[in-house]
Amino acid sequence: MISLLAIDPLLKGDVLWAPLFIVILKVLVVFVTGLVATMLMVWFERKVVAGMGNRIGPNKAGPFGLLQTLADGIKLFFKEDLVPDRADPFVFKIAPFLSFVPAFLSFAIIPLGGDFRDGNNGIVTWFGQETRIQLADPSMGVLFALAISAIAVYGIMLAGWSSGSKYPLLGSVRASAQMVSYEAALGLSLGAVILVSNTLSTSGIVESQSSIGNWNVVTTGVVPFIIFFIAATAELNRPPFDLVEAEQELVGGFNTEYSSIRFSLFFLAEFMNTVTMSALMVTLFFGGPQPIAFGNTVLDIPLIPNDLEGTVWLLLKTLVFLYTYVWLRATLPRFRYDQLMNFGWKILIPASLGWFMLLSAQRLGRNEGWNTIVVTGVSVLVLVVCYALLQRSFSVSAKQREAEGSMF
Amino acid sequence: MELFVFTCASIMVLVGALGVIFRKHPVHAALSLVLTLFGVAVLFVAQSAEFLAAVQVIVYAGAIVILFLFVIMLLGVDKAEDLRVEPLASQRWIAALVGIGMVGLLSAAVVSSADVLRARGDGIASPVAGDNPDANIQQLANSIFSDYVFAFEITSVLLVVAVVGTVMLARRRTGKGLA
Numbered sequence: 001m002i003s004l005l006a007i008d009p010l011l012k013g014d015v016l017w018a019p020l021f022i023v024i025l026k027v028l029v030v031f032v033t034g035l036v037a038t039m040l041m042v043w044f045e046r047k048v049v050a051g052m053g054n055r056i057g058p059n060k061a062g063p064f065g066l067l068q069t070l071a072d073g074i075k076l077f078f079k080e081d082l083v084p085d086r087a088d089p090f091v092f093k094i095a096p097f098l099s100f101v102p103a104f105l106s107f108a109i110i111p112l113g114g115d116f117r118d119g120n121n122g123i124v125t126w127f128g129q130e131t132r133i134q135l136a137d138p139s140m141g142v143l144f145a146l147a148i149s150a151i152a153v154y155g156i157m158l159a160g161w162s163s164g165s166k167y168p169l170l171g172s173v174r175a176s177a178q179m180v181s182y183e184a185a186l187g188l189s190l191g192a193v194i195l196v197s198n199t200l201s202t203s204g205i206v207e208s209q210s211s212i213g214n215w216n217v218v219t220t221g222v223v224p225f226i227i228f229f230i231a232a233t234a235e236l237n238r239p240p241f242d243l244v245e246a247e248q249e250l251v252g253g254f255n256t257e258y259s260s261i262r263f264s265l266f267f268l269a270e271f272m273n274t275v276t277m278s279a280l281m282v283t284l285f286f287g288g289p290q291p292i293a294f295g296n297t298v299l300d301i302p303l304i305p306n307d308l309e310g311t312v313w314l315l316l317k318t319l320v321f322l323y324t325y326v327w328l329r330a331t332l333p334r335f336r337y338d339q340l341m342n343f344g345w346k347i348l349i350p351a352s353l354g355w356f357m358l359l360s361a362q363r364l365g366r367n368e369g370w371n372t373i374v375v376t377g378v379s380v381l382v383l384v385v386c387y388a389l390l391q392r393s394f395s396v397s398a399k400q401r402e403a404e405g406s407m408f
Numbered sequence: 409m410e411l412f413v414f415t416c417a418s419i420m421v422l423v424g425a426l427g428v429i430f431r432k433h434p435v436h437a438a439l440s441l442v443l444t445l446f447g448v449a450v451l452f453v454a455q456s457a458e459f460l461a462a463v464q465v466i467v468y469a470g471a472i473v474i475l476f477l478f479v480i481m482l483l484g485v486d487k488a489e490d491l492r493v494e495p496l497a498s499q500r501w502i503a504a505l506v507g508i509g510m511v512g513l514l515s516a517a518v519v520s521s522a523d524v525l526r527a528r529g530d531g532i533a534s535p536v537a538g539d540n541p542d543a544n545i546q547q548l549a550n551s552i553f554s555d556y557v558f559a560f561e562i563t564s565v566l567l568v569v570a571v572v573g574t575v576m577l578a579r580r581r582t583g584k585g586l587a
Contacts, residue, residue, distance in 0.1 A: 088433075088435070090436075091435065091436075091439070138458060139458050139459075139544060139545075140458040140459055140461065140462040143459070143462035143463070143466065144462060146462070146466050146470075147462050147465040147466045147469075147470065149470075150465065150466050150469065150470020150471070150474075151465065151469065151470065153470065153474055154442070154474075157474065157477060157478075157481075158435075158439075158477075161435065161477070161481055169481065172481070173478065173481055173482065176474055176477070176478055177478070180470075180471060180474055180475075180478075183470070183471075187466075200459075200545060
């Protein structure tokens with residue numbers, strides 16, 4: 001039973017007090033890190049967006065306004081908690097938790113650090129126990145993240161429905177359609193990573209990316225990463241895909257009727273998801289906590305012990321993505337709904353599927369010893385034919401719709 | 409430990425199943441279905457079929473029940489069902505008959521295979537445990553794409569046919585549409 005909880009060197013053999021202590025410590029660290037990261041992320045976003053808009057942003061509470069989020073949180077907690085008359089009370093109350101809990105769960109499988117020198121592969125020794133700096137390393141690995149992001153849809157969907165009001169309902173219908181659509185593209189681009197690194201477990205995926213040349217963003221070709229990034233942005237309902245809470249159209253979107261602590265749970269979950277998804281992208285495509293290495297020369301951060309260096313690298317890499325998300329929010333206008341669906345179904349999904357086929361053909365060719373150029377040529381030819389057929393079917397259906405007098 | 413997990417998961421499954429039947433509100437019934445699916449996923453994990461558990465959650469809880477809820481919301485049938493009206497004549501009788509038949513078949517299968525299960529004990533297709541965390545998935549992939557590849561492909565063709573058929577049936581044939 002223990003062996004299937006996690007493939008972790010810590011949990012082999014008898015359960016003793018030290019491992020139990022380490023596990024509890026890990027849970028606490030992950031939970032607290034999650035909360036603090038969310039707090040800082042909210043501050044970071046407001047500050048950067050303000051900078052891009054030539055404003056100052058929060059600067060009163062604490063140094064540089066760092067405690068602004070805390071103050072906002074306290075304010076939210078002391079507000080009146082309203083349940084609308086027409087709401088479905090049980091579902092209305094449970095929905096915030098359905099979006100808050102998954103946000104924390106998916107943080108559990110991300111390798112948060114470790115010692116990657118001298119073939120250590122991220123295993124560190126604490127209190128005489130070998131372990132990874134990662135809460136859980138289930139063998140289903142990244143599929144767990146997919147499952148959790150599938151569950152996260154429920155929170156938003158039920159919140160909108162149970163409010164018993166039209167605008168939240170519209171917001172949640174949009175949300176569920178969008179998230180389910182983009183999950184397909186997300187899963188397919190994830191498939192490319194799994195194909196290349198030959199394993200599902202996140203620690204294994206990190207292990208296989210020891211230098212820049214081995215990073216999955218390089219070995220899969222850049223396309224799956226781009227698709228994953230776009231699909232992840234849509235999964236997170238972040239701009240330019242934030243139709244779920246388009247203020248101009250839907251008042252406030254799915255969370256219009258929520259107030260007080262329930263609203264803050266949604267807020268927390270949204271930012272927590274952003275942090276988790278950035279970290280997941282770093283794990284999948286950019287070597288996670290592995291230090292940046294060109295061939296055999298490894299960049300070293302001075303003054304930091306080896307056990308902690310992985311965490312610093314993860315933090316730095318994740319910050320790049322967090323900044324990118326904020327940047328997107330400050331610069332890009334929102335998609336229109338039909339553009340969103342066309343983009344997801346007609347571009348992202350076929351592209352990720354085609355690229356996955358290309359990669360599998362390459363891999364099969366290498367295993368069987370076929371000529372690489374021939375394999376590439378034939379597979380590109382097949383993909384071009386498929387693309388032409390797809391375009392043809394789009395144009396035919398567009399013509400038919402025109403004949404039928406439909407709008408789109 | 410194993411008994412504890414089994415008990416909890418079974419309670420989840422049963423409570424969910426009863427909820428699907430007895431909750432009058434379609435949305436509540438759908439949520440009970442999610443509870444059942446989760447319980448089954450937990451049982452899969454306890455049998456070290458982790459891939460199956462993940463797929464169960466991704467496909468059933470993450471896509472199918474979401475679509476149920478989506479339809480319920482879009483069609484606005486989110487009111488308690490009126491149980492006195494029977495949409496199809498005598499459908500209750502047929503449903504009861506089919507239900508009893510299913511229960512009979514399943515119990516017969518369990519009873520008749522009890523001896524075999526007990527005799528072979530722990531030897532029933534337990535996945536190769538050990539240091540390779542992906543052994544489970546490799547076994548599964550090997551059987552799907554070699555032994556059962558024909559059934560697998562037939563199933564995917566069936567799904568495509570179902571999708572195309574649904575689109576054809578759902579299209580409104582107005583004007584001089586070419587459909």
